[in-house]
Amino acid sequence: MSTLIIALPLSSGDTTTRYEHVLTPEGQSIAVHATSTANLLPDASRGADETVAVVPAEALSWHRVELPKGVGAGSPRLRPVLQSLLEDRLLDDPQDLHLACEPSPAADRPIWIAACDKAWLSQHLQRLEAARRPVTRIVPEFAPHSGALRLQVLGEADRAQMLLSGSDVAGGVVRLPLNTSTLAAIAGPDGLPERSELLAEPAVAALAEERLQRPVEIQQRTQRLLIATQTPWDLAQFDLANTSRTRTLKRLLGAGQALLRAPQWRAARWGALLLLVANLIGLNAWAWKEQASWQSRRSAIDSTLTRTFPAVKVVVDAPVQMAREVATLRQATGAPSGSDLEVILSAAGAALPQGKAPSGIEYSGGEVRLKGLNLGPDELAAITAKLRPMGYGGRMDGDSLQIRMEGNR
Incomplete structure (x- = not known):
């Protein structure tokens, strides 16, 4: 992601103010180094995806303070606390100064606070905003x-x-x-x-x-400006942090673009590409092997069907065709089927506990309903355990026990 780096001058910002700026395509090299008014600065249409303002060393003062317990970097009371702590150290009224904490301050140790003229900084930011070059991050020239x-x-x-x-x-x-x-x-x-x-x-x-x-x-000087943007500092805090979500998004995009373009990540990019290619080759080889195994099993099933029933010339769905041929053969020979009434009753008789007899029997579509059986959960579990090895399933419907072949559910 290309970055426009603007060095803020010590003078106030107006339509005639000229800004020294650097345009870098990936944070390492310099594409443009020039000075121009705000409305002539490079923008998104000319290759600038992010704008970083650099505050000169002369405009900043640095102070080391120790925050009271319970007041952290994200506390809403942080700014009033800082103003109180710095009141005796600052030459100007703390209300007239913009304050910013060091990035990721550690607990229980003094932290650095940067201070600069709020009106001066706001004037430059507003001038750049009016010129459609909104600043997404503010960094110190030296920290x-x-x-x-x-x-x-x-x-x-x-x-x-x-x-x-x-x-x-x-x-x-x-x-x-x-x-x-x-x-x-x-x-x-x-x-x-x-x-x-x-x-x-x-x-x-x-x-x-x-x-x-x-x-x-x-x-x-251009190198120094580049280095300033590579620090974790961001002075856009408190009342200047109204675009924090945008800045966070920009940082994430910047990190992504750095991974894609920065020279120092070239080896990592090649490694990731080789890993991706190796995984794609491995996945394709595994898929080819699985498909070949599946085709082999399907061919074996089709071959079993055609050998067992030579009348079948075209195999469309081997299990369905085999079941149909077996049913036809059973009808021709008069052999009983697992879904016939007498076969299901025989299985039910073997599974029902002694002393349990149905008051009525219904048979429909390969399913037998044994009425009048008030079975408890333990009794039903014992019956289904005996029916399952014989290929049947049972369930209660009111006081009726329904039994049918499990393959016919």
Whole structure:
């Protein structure tokens, strides 16, 4: 699924505001990198299936708080509680700020809260909505993380700044000027930790290596925007979460599209395809084997019918034709049938308990009704158990016992 990534400017949003944006077809490569007004941004008709807004580091402040017991991420009291906890830490009125919690916060430990100007953010979202580019997710350009120190040098050579994040950074994400005094304060007497991750934009890469005395990894701004969208953060919470169902659907679609298109899932896709092909081949082979076995059994039944009754030339339904031929043969020889009255009465006599005699007998269509038998459940069970080996079934209908061949039910 293609994604339109929009970097929100620090200025307010109006018809003349220009937005830097990146269009990525699968979250890995860059198809478009440009700057334009909101109404000229790529939309669904030009390949953008999802729109993600990136909030710059300068627009966010980070605060670590510990929630009271009973107040979780989904609690309706969460926002008032956060406003109360942050009231003494914020320079602005908490009512004027948009607050967002870290994703999947763990219980019984402090969590990170992002804060930004609500009016500024709402203005940009409304401007994009009016231009028919509704934002489905809002992410921070930089977010706190629990890993080693990450130092990123940004800007131009004459006003380079460094952005710090990591488990040892007290403010979560800290932006400082790149100069000797700040570096000395950060590095300490032993210098920067060996495990530090050092990144820099191309314009300040040489300056960063000179000041840090360490090689740095060059990171384009477009790469940074892509990485920002790959974090689990979503600042669209509380009053900005009115399209949460849409965002959830988009995330599910995005995950599905990533599985279908992303290069890192290519091996998994080939494995799934090979597994599907192997299963289809196996199912077809099993079906062919079962069909061959069924045809073999049917041919054996047909052969038995034609050998036993040579007069049958065409086999349509072997069991029905065999039953018809046996009945004809029985009539011709005068042999009794299992559905004849005397045969059923003989079976009933063998099954009925001593002292039980019917007051009347009815015979119709191969079924015998023995009237006047008031049988209890145990007696009926004993009678049916004796009738079953002889090929008959019995059931009570009022005070009558009905007996007939089980194949004729």
